[in-house]
Amino acid sequence: MRYELPHAVDGQAIGLLGGSFNPPHAGHVHITREALKRFSLDRVWWLVSPGNPLKAEGPAPMERRLAAARALVHHPSVDVTDVEARIGTRFTAETIERLRRLYPRTRFVWLMGADNLAQFHKWDRWEQIMEMVPVGVLARPDGRMPARMSKAAARYERWRLPARESHMLARATPPAWCFVNVPMLDISSSEIRASGHW
Numbered sequence: 158m159r160y161e162l163p164h165a166v167d168g169q170a171i172g173l174l175g176g177s178f179n180p181p182h183a184g185h186v187h188i189t190r191e192a193l194k195r196f197s198l199d200r201v202w203w204l205v206s207p208g209n210p211l212k213a214e215g216p217a218p219m220e221r222r223l224a225a226a227r228a229l230v231h232h233p234s235v236d237v238t239d240v241e242a243r244i245g246t247r248f249t250a251e252t253i254e255r256l257r258r259l260y261p262r263t264r265f266v267w268l269m270g271a272d273n274l275a276q277f278h279k280w281d282r283w284e285q286i287m288e289m290v291p292v293g294v295l296a297r298p299d300g301r302m303p304a305r306m307s308k309a310a311a312r313y314e315r316w317r318l319p320a321r322e323s324h325m326l327a328r329a330t331p332p333a334w335c336f337v338n339v340p341m342l343d344i345s346s347s348e349i350r351a352s353g354h355w
């Protein structure tokens with residue numbers, strides 16, 4: 158099974174962008190590029206989720222979402238992966254635990270849009286995620302204020318890296334998180350689904 162997983166060079170800083178990607182869109186590409194720059198990452202892996210544990214409705218089949226993601230993102234530092242399906246995880250805490258065991262010399266950073274930080278305290282073992290890996294949060298329209306007011310932001314305020322130090326995030330010892338106010342793209346998978354284009 159190991160050989161089917163993406164390759165990581167020892168010591169690399171790899172951002173993990175987990176998502177339903179149902180469908181993938183320009184917003185995903187945009188925050189990936191911003192994360193590479195702002196957090197000085199070597200690579201970003203898109204973790205196309207078998208299904209968000211908090212979403213009742215299942216997404217389109219994995220093969221369709223993977224193909225659409227690969228057709229959309231052509232960046233030499235981005236890998237589109239079905240890692241979670243391969244290792245049999247769905248909850249992020251478990252995914253990170255497994256990846257850290259599989260890649261002991263890789264520095265993983267969990268990435269998410271601001272809307273997800275607002276919900277983060279509802280995730281399974283969310284505090285353990287904060288204790289395991291640095292977390293990079295990227296601005297999203299309508300997501301900034303709920304993110305700043307979130308339970309996770311309040312609980313971990315003293316471990317927040319100021320945005321001017323975002324380049325240090327991948328080297329920081331967790332808990333460590335950083336909110337970067339990047340230019341925003343107002344686009345979402347739900348809007349695309351609602352317009353019938355998926």
Ligand SMILES: Nc1ncnc2c1ncn2[C@@H]1O[C@H](COP(=O)(O)OP(=O)(O)OP(=O)(O)O)[C@@H](O)[C@H]1O
Nearest residue numbers: 175176177178184269270273297342344345346347
């Ligand atoms: N336009 C965007 N700006 C910033 N972050 C985004 C944007 N679109 C998606 N993200 C982030 O990318 C990750 C994966 O998102 P996801 O695949 O759920 O897309 P989505 O557009 O949020 O989907 P949906 O509308 O179905 O909830 C999440 O962390 C989400 O916050």
Ligand SMILES: O=C(O)c1ccc[n+]([C@@H]2O[C@H](COP(=O)([O-])O)[C@@H](O)[C@H]2O)c1
Nearest residue numbers: 175176177206209211248249250280281
């Ligand atoms: O682990 C959890 O409890 C959990 C709850 C909600 C979302 N997640 C993860 O967050 C990522 C974004 O999910 P989504 O559906 O908003 O794209 C994706 O990798 C999900 O598996 C994880």
